[in-house]
Amino acid sequence: MTSNNLPKAGYTLAKIALGGAVLVGLGMATMAYAQxxxxxxxxxxxxxxxxxxxxEVARKPLYFQNKCDRDVTATYTLNENGNVVVDNRCYTKEGKLTQSIGEAFIQNAPFNSKLxxxxxxxxxxxLPFGRGDYWVLKLDENYQTVLVGEPRRKYMWVLSRSPxxxxxxxxxxxxxAKTLGYDLGDVIHTKQTIK
Structure with a gap:
């Protein structure tokens, strides 16, 4: 390589580096915009x-589900005041069944997509405090698969009618979920041993 080619090679490397930086910047800007x-x-x-x-077939980590190892389910029923009873169950690594009973309050009736x-x-x-957002983000027309999340994009679940x-x-x-700005780097794929 002659000395005449060195500036050209350096210029090419600089263009590649700049192009890479632009792509990284665009990717970060797109993610920031989505969030x-x-x-x-x-x-x-x-x-x-x-x-x-x-x-449950996938979720982002959530502190109160840390004990859940497998067979995570959520059962929803209406109660007498029109709210939704939430019955969450899972099995720990030791095989112990754990259960949490809660209540969901609809925030945007009659659309019912924000609870x-x-x-x-x-x-x-x-009491209005101590309530978490439960937003239905994607749902098929046959109500077989659903994506649920919350506006800060910290928590997310994919639920199915089939284990x-x-x-x-x-x-x-x-x-x-990724197009909505969720970081999927820490997604947990739930073990379901039920057939």
Whole structure:
């Protein structure tokens, strides 16, 4: 290589480095935009179709689910005041069944896509604090798979009516979560031993 080619090679390397920096910057800007853009829910949830048993197939880590090792389910039923009873169950590594009973309060009736969930003791559950957001972000028309999250994009769940859903469908819902600004680097794929 002659000395005449050195500046040209350096110029080419600088262009490559600049191009890489621009791509990284665009990627970060896109992620930042997705995380600051208001989180969109589905248009409407028909509660009578949504009620029943759902199997968790993926989630972002959540402190109160740390003990859950496998067979995580959520069962939803209506109570006498029109709110939704939430019955969450899972098995620990030691094989012990754990259960948490809560109540979900609809925030945007009649659309029913935004709820607040409380696991406080029933006697004080009416208090507005201690409630977490439960937003329905993607739901198929047959109510077989759902993506649930919250506006800060810290927590997220993919639930299915089947304990062993088609992995392609699960991946579709996870990819959709990614487009909403969720970081999928720490997603847990729930073990379901139920057939």
């Amino acid at each position: 600051t853009k208001p989180l969109q829910t589905v248009e409407r949830v028909e509660l009578d179709k949504y009620l029943g048993v759902w199997y 607040k969930v409380s696991f406080l003791p029933e006697a004080i559950r009416w 062993q859903p088609d992995q392609a469908v699960v991946n579709e819902y996870l990819e959709y």
